[in-house]
Amino acid sequence: MIYPIVLFGDPVLEKPAAAVTVFDAELHKLLDDMFESMYEAHGVGLAAPQIGISKRIAVIDVTFKEDPDAKLVLINPEIIKIEGRQSSQEGCLSIPEFRENVTRGKRVTVRAQNAKGKWFEHTGEDLLARAFLHETDHLNGKLYISHISGLKRDLMKRKIRKLQKAGEWK
Numbered sequence: 299m300i301y302p303i304v305l306f307g308d309p310v311l312e313k314p315a316a317a318v319t320v321f322d323a324e325l326h327k328l329l330d331d332m333f334e335s336m337y338e339a340h341g342v343g344l345a346a347p348q349i350g351i352s353k354r355i356a357v358i359d360v361t362f363k364e365d366p367d368a369k370l371v372l373i374n375p376e377i378i379k380i381e382g383r384q385s386s387q388e389g390c391l392s393i394p395e396f397r398e399n400v401t402r403g404k405r406v407t408v409r410a411q412n413a414k415g416k417w418f419e420h421t422g423e424d425l426l427a428r429a430f431l432h433e434t435d436h437l438n439g440k441l442y443i444s445h446i447s448g449l450k451r452d453l454m455k456r457k458i459r460k461l462q463k464a465g466e467w468k
């Protein structure tokens with residue numbers, strides 16, 4: 299099932315998501331749906347709040363279907379190590395059409411549970427490191443625009459408000 303992506307302005311995107319405690323068939327179905335929804339939206343990462351589900355779940359595939367082994371499920375993820383810095387354009391499926399330069403860690407280690415509830419650690423670099431940080435932020439109710447200057451953020455919010463008023467934010 300493909301879920302519509304929740305857009306900026308919906309409070310579900312700005313509240314911390316709840317921990318997952320049950321790893322059952324229902325969760326596995328949700329994970330399949332999240333990958334499907336992410337690909338449909340042409341994204342390389344998707345957090346559950348972005349489909350209106352306030353749970354600590356994210357899916358990532360920075361190769362966008364190129365490498366099946368690159369599909370990653372992060373449940374209850376915590377960032378445990380950040381090294382180096384990288385700076386490049388970042389966007390979000392919940393803030394379509396906008397991109398801003400964001401400085402992030404270059405090499406990031408995340409600790410998370412997989413679909414079966416087993417804990418693992420994974421270290422990613424560059425785009426994957428960025429995805430770990432971006433998606434974990436989502437689960438803490440934080441959007442990438444919290445990492446840009448207040449001036450740029452206000453400008454972006456003004457533009458979004460205009461789009462909302464014009465009924466073009468959907």
Ligand SMILES: [Zn+2]
Pocket residue numbers: 389390391392432436
């Ligand atoms: Zn996002």
